[in-house]
Amino acid sequence: MTPHPTPTPEHLVIIGNGMAGHRLLEALLERPGRPARITVIGEETVPAYNRILLSPWLAGEMTREALTLRETAWYSDQGIELLLGDRVADIDAGAKRLTTRGGRSLTYDRLVLATGSRPAMPAVEGIGLDGVHGFRDLEDARALTRAATRGGRAVVVGGGLLGLEAAEGLRKQAKATQGREMAVSVLQRADRLMNRQLDATAARLLEDELAARGLSIVTGARLAALEGDARGRVCAVHLEDGRRLAADCVVIAAGITPNAELGQAAGLAVERAIVVDEFLTTSDPAIHALGECCQFRGTTYGLVEPIWRQVEVLADRLSQRQDAALPGYVERPTATKLKVSGVSLFAFGPIEPEDDHEVLTYHDPRQGDYRRLLLRDNRLEGAVLYGDTAAGPWYFEQSLAGHDLSACRQALMFGAGDANALLDDASSPSPATQEAAA
Ligand SMILES: Cc1cc2nc3c(=O)[nH]c(=O)nc-3n(C[C@H](O)[C@H](O)[C@H](O)COP(=O)(O)OP(=O)(O)OC[C@H]3O[C@@H](n4cnc5c(N)ncnc54)[C@H](O)[C@@H]3O)c2cc1C
Incomplete structure (x- = not known):
């Protein structure tokens, strides 16, 4: 094995201070051969937090503080430059320079794209109405908490992991703040809940349990349009079979879209996401990508377990441990769990x-x-x-x-x-x- 060298004079810039970008920092700090200068640029206004815990936070099962991974001071203590609340708008790969929406201009020796993904919004009429939310970040979770506090009727589009966690979160939050049930419906396109993970019997048991708690589950439901009121707020959901469900709040949890556009505009190879090799290197040798914005041998990502393994590979790569013996990233099956308490x-x-x-x-x-x-x-x-x-x-x-x-x-x-x-x-x-x- 090649011994770890001392830090290199390289300037590493990481775009995205989410789960993958943050974990990469932690992994780099354990490696003496890491780049001497590291800058992180994140669009969100707070340092990285545990996104997975947004579900129990929405359900009122934990505090906001419990989500924080590291306080802002930790970054400066580690000598990391952290630029928050700014979005990288353009990468000039030839000049190794990037510019941000806030007007910053930075050069890099190596660049990592860790831009994650966003909720996939179906192209139906009314998708832009007030009261229609994704469930991806702190702002979304805050908006859903406010909706639950107001009470009324919520419709969650998507009966997968995220949709069910959002639905249970809304129901529990409403109960905690109003002391009564919020009417929450879950619309699932397939004939059963979590159809990618569960067989018919397990899905039935899950549906019975959630129905007993007060959720209304509608399977075989195809979204047709969202209806707005005179103030531009969502007031109902229409299904293709003609049914109309009244709604004060709609949550779209029907898949994710990788944030790959920045890489694509920079000339990187992009299919469904930014294409990387087993060392998380893109089609530009100075640019890497990992997490939900990347694609490896046709696979894209939506759970953290494979991303944690990507982090270790890339941290070794960026720490000058480029000896041939270093293992590359290998695809492995992952297991699924649902974070709904009691299930x-x-x-x-x-x-x-x-x-x-x-x-x-x-x-x-x-x-x-x-x-x-x-x-x-x-x-x-x-x-x-x-x-x-x-x-x-x-x-x-x-x-x-x-x-x-x-x-x-x-x-x-x-x-x-x-x-x-x-x-x-x-x-x-x-x-x-x-x-x-x-
Ligand atoms: C509510 C919820 C519950 C989940 N529960 C689980 C679970 O139980 N188990 C599990 O394995 N996974 C779970 N996940 C998925 C998990 O959170 C993701 O797989 C993980 O966050 C992916 O990490 P990432 O860094 O690729 O993306 P993200 O964590 O989304 O980070 C990307 C960051 O990049 C920023 N960014 C994007 N574009 C730019 C730009 N141009 N300039 C600057 N910054 C930019 C974004 O603002 C974001 O902060 C859950 C996700 C959600 C939303």
Whole structure:
């Protein structure tokens, strides 16, 4: 391994002080060979915060302070120049210079784009009305909190992770501040909630639980238009089948669009997002991209786990550890969890079984426990767990490792403890074998 050199005289500029950009800073600070001068430019007016926790914050389950990753003073203490509330408007890749909306002009030796993504807004009439929100940043969460405080009817478009967290957040916030229920409907285009992660049984259990809490779930719902009142505020949602749902507030949680336009205008290769190689380098060797604004071998990102692994690769790369032995970024499956308190689900792998999959299921309706495993050649390829999800991480580990689980088949549905013991027994030599070896 090449020893870490001392800091290089390079000037590194990071665009975006979100989850990826911030974590990259933390990783660089652990590496002595990092660039000596680092500047971060972020459009939001506050330093990076834990975006994931916007959901529990909206639900009134935590304080604003708990979201803060580092105070502003930390950046200057570390010698990092932090420019907030300004947006990079243009990159001149030839001159290695960028300009901001606020009129700043900076040169760089290396540049990192960590510009994330934004809510994908459907192209329907009325999408620009007052009272129509995304759920992406602190401002959105504040606007939703105000809406919940006013009460009335909310419609959330999207029955995936984000939509359900927004819907539960609104309901709980309204209850906490008004002491009564807000009428919240969730519109899901597919025939079940979280259709990319859950099978029909788990989705039904989830729907029943959310309905029992007071959410109204409408599946097979196709958004047609939003209706405004005389003041330009949203007042109803229209579906393609002709239904009209009255609404004082609409949340759009129907996917994300990578913020790739800045990179595209700079001449970088862009498909759905900014194209990078396994070292997070774009088509310009001096410019890198990571997080939700990047695309690696056709994949774009929406969860932090792969982004954390990108950060480690890029931090090594930027710290002059460019020896051939350095591992590049490799795509890996990710597991899904939902952050709605009182609801436990854990899922990974394919949802629809293929012909050569063995399907093992366990369902205890009274306990609300459901498990479905997909195996191929005794190897776990997918799992959907609802209720008791304690074994989820163990299943995921087994799947990533590609372990042959034939030795623990009879205990496989009942968690890690017994199954592990059987696997250990199978892998340790039997007394007869030990004697023979002696
Ligand atoms: C409510 C919510 C809940 C979530 N829950 C989970 C979860 O439970 N698990 C999970 O894995 N993931 C979750 N996610 C997704 C996770 O937050 C993202 O994957 C992660 O934030 C991506 O990091 P990023 O740095 O790429 O983008 P971001 O965190 O969005 O950061 C990008 C930053 O760049 C800034 N920026 C953009 N353009 C410019 C420009 N031109 N100039 C300057 N600054 C710019 C933006 O303002 C933003 O601050 C959740 C997301 C949301 C919104």
